[in-house]
Amino acid sequence: MRAVVMHTPGDVRVENRDDPTIIDQTDAIIRLTATCICGSDLWPYRGVEPVDHTNMGHEYVGVVEQIGTDVKTIKVGDFVVGSFVISDNSCEICQAGYPSKCVHAEFVSMTIGTQSELARIPYADGTLVATPGQPDADLIPSLLAASDVLGTGWFAAVAAEAGPGKVVAVVGDGAVGLMGVLAAKQLGAERIIVMSRHADRQTLAREFGATDIVEERGADGVARIKELTDGLGAHSVIEAVGTEESMLQAIRSTRGGGHVGFVGVAHEGLSLPLDELFFAEVHLLGGPAPVRRFLPDLIQRIWNREIDPGKVFDLTLPLEDAAEGYKAMDERRAIKVLLTI
Amino acid sequence: MRAVVMHTPGDVRVENRDDPTIIDQTDAIIRLTATCICGSDLWPYRGVEPVDHTNMGHEYVGVVEQIGTDVKTIKVGDFVVGSFVISDNSCEICQAGYPSKCVHAEFVSMTIGTQSELARIPYADGTLVATPGQPDADLIPSLLAASDVLGTGWFAAVAAEAGPGKVVAVVGDGAVGLMGVLAAKQLGAERIIVMSRHADRQTLAREFGATDIVEERGADGVARIKELTDGLGAHSVIEAVGTEESMLQAIRSTRGGGHVGFVGVAHEGLSLPLDELFFAEVHLLGGPAPVRRFLPDLIQRIWNREIDPGKVFDLTLPLEDAAEGYKAMDERRAIKVLLTI
Numbered sequence: 310m311r312a313v314v315m316h317t318p319g320d321v322r323v324e325n326r327d328d329p330t331i332i333d334q335t336d337a338i339i340r341l342t343a344t345c346i347c348g349s350d351l352w353p354y355r356g357v358e359p360v361d362h363t364n365m366g367h368e369y370v371g372v373v374e375q376i377g378t379d380v381k382t383i384k385v386g387d388f389v390v391g392s393f394v395i396s397d398n399s400c401e402i403c404q405a406g407y408p409s410k411c412v413h414a415e416f417v418s419m420t421i422g423t424q425s426e427l428a429r430i431p432y433a434d435g436t437l438v439a440t441p442g443q444p445d446a447d448l449i450p451s452l453l454a455a456s457d458v459l460g461t462g463w464f465a466a467v468a469a470e471a472g473p474g475k476v477v478a479v480v481g482d483g484a485v486g487l488m489g490v491l492a493a494k495q496l497g498a499e500r501i502i503v504m505s506r507h508a509d510r511q512t513l514a515r516e517f518g519a520t521d522i523v524e525e526r527g528a529d530g531v532a533r534i535k536e537l538t539d540g541l542g543a544h545s546v547i548e549a550v551g552t553e554e555s556m557l558q559a560i561r562s563t564r565g566g567g568h569v570g571f572v573g574v575a576h577e578g579l580s581l582p583l584d585e586l587f588f589a590e591v592h593l594l595g596g597p598a599p600v601r602r603f604l605p606d607l608i609q610r611i612w613n614r615e616i617d618p619g620k621v622f623d624l625t626l627p628l629e630d631a632a633e634g635y636k637a638m639d640e641r642r643a644i645k646v647l648l649t650i
Numbered sequence: 651m652r653a654v655v656m657h658t659p660g661d662v663r664v665e666n667r668d669d670p671t672i673i674d675q676t677d678a679i680i681r682l683t684a685t686c687i688c689g690s691d692l693w694p695y696r697g698v699e700p701v702d703h704t705n706m707g708h709e710y711v712g713v714v715e716q717i718g719t720d721v722k723t724i725k726v727g728d729f730v731v732g733s734f735v736i737s738d739n740s741c742e743i744c745q746a747g748y749p750s751k752c753v754h755a756e757f758v759s760m761t762i763g764t765q766s767e768l769a770r771i772p773y774a775d776g777t778l779v780a781t782p783g784q785p786d787a788d789l790i791p792s793l794l795a796a797s798d799v800l801g802t803g804w805f806a807a808v809a810a811e812a813g814p815g816k817v818v819a820v821v822g823d824g825a826v827g828l829m830g831v832l833a834a835k836q837l838g839a840e841r842i843i844v845m846s847r848h849a850d851r852q853t854l855a856r857e858f859g860a861t862d863i864v865e866e867r868g869a870d871g872v873a874r875i876k877e878l879t880d881g882l883g884a885h886s887v888i889e890a891v892g893t894e895e896s897m898l899q900a901i902r903s904t905r906g907g908g909h910v911g912f913v914g915v916a917h918e919g920l921s922l923p924l925d926e927l928f929f930a931e932v933h934l935l936g937g938p939a940p941v942r943r944f945l946p947d948l949i950q951r952i953w954n955r956e957i958d959p960g961k962v963f964d965l966t967l968p969l970e971d972a973a974e975g976y977k978a979m980d981e982r983r984a985i986k987v988l989l990t991i
Binding site: 591 | 742743746747748750751753880881882892894897905906907912915916917918919920921922923924925927928929930931932933934935936937938940
């Protein structure tokens with residue numbers, strides 16, 4: 310099969326790899342219909358995270374080609390959407406709503422890689438969700454989005470307790486931040502403020518439901534959020550960047566007793582001042598999104614054409630052109646790149 | 651009036667000060683019945699926080715001696731318990747349950763000091779709660795505890811979502827940690843694990859409801875908590891120390907999706923690794939406890955003799971001997987010192 314491999318930072322190639330096979334009887338092999346490039350794939354691309362001939366990718370939709378004998382709920386021929394974290398969906402942690410912390414959790418990006426024609430998905434019953442039928446082609450981007458970027462934005466909004474009567478602020482106007490806007494809107498937020506300086510992203514944010522744009526950053530950005538909220542700060546803040554600055558921006562923009570949902574992937578070496586965390590007195594919840602929890606609901610909303618998260622993909626390329634896709638995202642010429650297979 | 655003044659770290663004296671007077675018409679002047687020394691008073695005592703001829707103390711019970719013309723719910727002669735943070739109890743933040751972040755919030759320790767015969771309490775209606783009548787003498791320690799140490803432990807347990815079916819772990823066996831045990835028990839926790847190496851504190855923890863004691867610390871302590879919880883970690887963890895080590899101990903002892911309530915006062919210069927916070931995926935809530943929210947309930951429980959938090963005071967001294975009280979706590983000869991007036 311063909312697969313995207315990052316040799317070293319910035320060196321992305323499409324190469325031949327052996328087709329995956331069933332290893333454990335809870336596995337499924339899926340033939341991918343589409344995959345995509347994640348903002349987090351840019352970390353190794355930019356040399357911020359180590360990379361060495363790594364199979365890339367962790368977002369995926371496709372058709373089940375083969376299943377192990379222990380797979381019960383997923384059938385050959387099903388069109389499936391999977392989470393970027395493997396989960397059994399049956400352990401105590403999964404049942405409590407945190408499949409991304411499943412006792413069998415495994416990052417697809419670390420061990421599998423789904424920027425490829427085929428992929429072996431462990432714990433298929435617990436990780437994959439079948440769509441109600443074979444999807445129309447125009448639904449594919451949105452279903453693919455559910456695999457991570459939508460599911461992650463949704464988790465951030467849920468963690469931030471976005472909902473009716475709430476003012477939600479979003480730090481980060483990348484694909485995840487934009488999905489956070491969409492989620493906050495769906496969850497009924499009264500007002501959604503996006504911190505963004507890019508005209509194209511502002512436009513998309515407004516399409517997804519943003520009511521206000523704040524271009525200021527740092528202390529000025531916080532002051533502007535306070536101005537818009539009677540001096541109190543937002544009830545709910547979504548952090549979708551993953552730096553110290555963005556976390557502090559989020560915490561400082563939240564009112565006392567408010568909620569921060571943080572999903573920007575944090576890197577080793579970053580830290581938060583503990584006294585600021587203490588005196589801010591805000592709820593914090595973040596981490597790798599428990600996408601599997603939300604998948605059935607998100608798939609149904611997409612199937613019903615209630616939401617169109619696929620709009621976040623502003624560049625579509627064939628898998629063979631993955632290198633150009635990485636380059637376009639790195640240079641901010643694209644918000645998010647879909648790869649067709 | 652007589653008042654405790656800390657001249658420099660370790661130099662505690664009882665001196666004469668002018669009696670306080672009504673400044674704003676929302677003020678009340680109270681004559682203290684009892685006050686106490688807080689673990690956080692040891693920070694300046696040990697030179698960790700700056701101090702310069704500071705009026706000490708922020709925990710207090712007493713009788714209202716005078717009120718401003720705008721005070722409506724508190725009357726002269728009422729026996730009152732007050733929070734260690736001034737609050738109007740009417741702003742949007744107070745109404746949402748976070749009086750410690752009130753738009754008029756002010757730390758009693760910073761500007762007032764209640765290790766004294768009299769104290770001026772701003773926003774008396776919003777800060778003080780009157781007891782149902784004049785309390786029996788034996789209830790005074792427990793009512794005093796509600797002012798901070800009990801209210802803070804209670805908040806930590808609520809923030810950690812201690813409750814039925816939950817395993818709660820408590821990091822820190824000081825007065826606040828012990829009150830966290832009491833609170834977790836009252837909130838219906840199934841199992842309460844205290845991390846403690848001091849026999850006297852272990853005994854008190856068991857009296858308050860602890861079911862298990864863990865003497866190990868660091869990685870061994872975390873491993874022990876995991877052993878006691880099917881390898882998953884506790885549902886709810888109370889952090890009651892305020893160091894980097896104790897915060898990491900708490901976070902690492904919590905299962906994915908679980909809750910950490912942190913109330914140990916964090917100091918400038920401490921920090922938390924952001925990547926660990928991210929990948930732990932636990933709920934975090936902490937800060938100065940919104941004691942005022944809990945006071946009516948806590949007073950009633952004490953009045954009904956359902957709880958006896960006053961047991962946390964293991965040394966009682968007259969105000970004049972405050973210096974000895976500080977010394978006893980600093981040397982860990984006392985868990986918490988009550989000062990009679």
